[in-house]
Amino acid sequence: MxxxxxxxxxxxxxxxxxxxxxxxxxxxxxxxxxxxxxxxxxxxxxxxxxxxxxxxxxxxxxxxxxxxxxxxxxxxxxxxxxxxxxxxxxxxxxxxxxxxxxxxxxxxxxxxxxxxxxxxxxxxxxxxxxxxxxxxxxxxxxxxxxxxxxxxxxxxxxxxxxxxxxxxxxxxxxNTFKTSDGGGINNKKFINILEWIRFNLQKDLSVKEIAERFNFNEDYLTRLFKKHLGVSTLKYINDMRVAKAKELLTQSEASIKEIAYFCGFKDEKYFMKLFKEYENLTPTEFRNAYYRTYINNV
Missing domain, CATH: 2.60.120.280 (Regulatory protein AraC)
Structure with a gap:
């Protein structure tokens, strides 16, 4: 459709x-x-x-x-x-x-x-x-x-x-989740997983840890993410981290290193590499390109 x-x-x-x-x-x-x-x-x-x-x-x-x-x-x-x-x-x-x-x-x-x-x-x-x-x-x-x-x-x-x-x-x-799996318990659990990830982005998350926390095996958890969102669990975590980084880059004075750490990246260089893959800009270039747009957006 x-x-x-x-x-x-x-x-x-x-x-x-x-x-x-x-x-x-x-x-x-x-x-x-x-x-x-x-x-x-x-x-x-x-x-x-x-x-x-x-x-x-x-x-x-x-x-x-x-x-x-x-x-x-x-x-x-x-x-x-x-x-x-x-x-x-x-x-x-x-x-x-x-x-x-x-x-x-x-x-x-x-x-x-x-x-x-x-x-x-x-x-x-x-x-x-x-x-x-x-x-x-x-x-x-x-x-x-x-x-x-x-x-x-x-x-x-x-x-x-x-x-x-x-x-x-x-x-x-x-209605997105209500229509999947007949609105069963796995749907509610999946929503809880998304929310838990959002509140724990700063941690060093692993697919294994998330799966164990919600009593799933890793393969089944990955299949859930593929079914509902079309991406792997790790890809979703990185999507969320980069999205949060974009918010901080345009709405805070935090350094690139501080933002990387806050978003769960322990390696600043990896954060910069991943961010450029997503946005085709470095974090600094992104901040300089969009900073005024956000200041004037009141």
Missing amino acids: DYLKANISEPLNFVACGNFISEENWSHMKRINDNFEIIIGINGTAYIQQDHEKYEITPGKVLLLFPGRVHKGYSPSRAGTSFYWMHFLCKDEYSVLQEKEARMELAPLQTNPYFSKVKESLSIPTFFSLENPEKVIILFRQLLHITQSGYYSKLAADYLATLIMIELTQQVID
């Missing part, structure tokens, strides 16, 4: 929205949009096909239609079928991720705040279910009110459209 990943450091461009209610049997017209469209089921079932994939949009289901793709109704919906819809554009370039890539980026956000590179992006799958549709419906009603009330600035609709997409992303994140 495809995911839309789009930068939201600036709001999305709102195009149009509405609450569709069919008064008789209805089927969506065939067309190709030049923008994105979100459809959220309210009542009945809407049958919409995007390229070769068919979707049944029932209450609480969300469908994302991509620009440049053919979408159409493939079966008639009964009278009374209704859904909210919204068209929007991304101001910056966007990317389309495969499910494995998207889950790798989204899953750490459930418990780990250091993955700041994702926090300024939304990530929405093509088709998913809402855990709390009421929250999104309230936002949609506010958006409809704004667009019909002659607000003095179009930015009001842009920001509210962006907030809707943030809420959708949040619900996707909240």
Whole structure:
């Protein structure tokens, strides 16, 4: 399944929205949009096909239609079928991720705040279910009110459209682990592992130590990380350490050696080598390049 990943450091461009209610049997017209469209089921079932994939949009289901793709109704919906819809554009370039890539980026956000590179992006799958549709419906009603009330600035609709997409992303994140393994005990345990690693980054962590602490063997622990995040346990630990190092480099006066030690690197030279592999910059170059950006970001 495809995911839309789009930068939201600036709001999305709102195009149009509405609450569709069919008064008789209805089927969506065939067309190709030049923008994105979100459809959220309210009542009945809407049958919409995007390229070769068919979707049944029932209450609480969300469908994302991509620009440049053919979408159409493939079966008639009964009278009374209704859904909210919204068209929007991304101001910056966007990317389309495969499910494995998207889950790798989204899953750490459930418990780990250091993955700041994702926090300024939304990530929405093509088709998913809402855990709390009421929250999104309230936002949609506010958006409809704004667009019909002659607000003095179009930015009001842009920001509210962006907030809707943030809420959708949040619900996707909240459901990331619930949908794996049927929400079993291993999922909860895995979340606890991520949180424990976050609080113990400064220690000299090993895969063996983590596995023993949570009563797993090393191979099984590695398989869990591969399944949920798409990376090895060691790669995840290094990801977290480099992300924390970036935060300290831009928000503190600590020396490179102090930052390396605080992030669990006992060898300063290894830290510098690994950091450059991740960022294509040395820690000092990174600090000099982004320091002013963070100072002015208030």
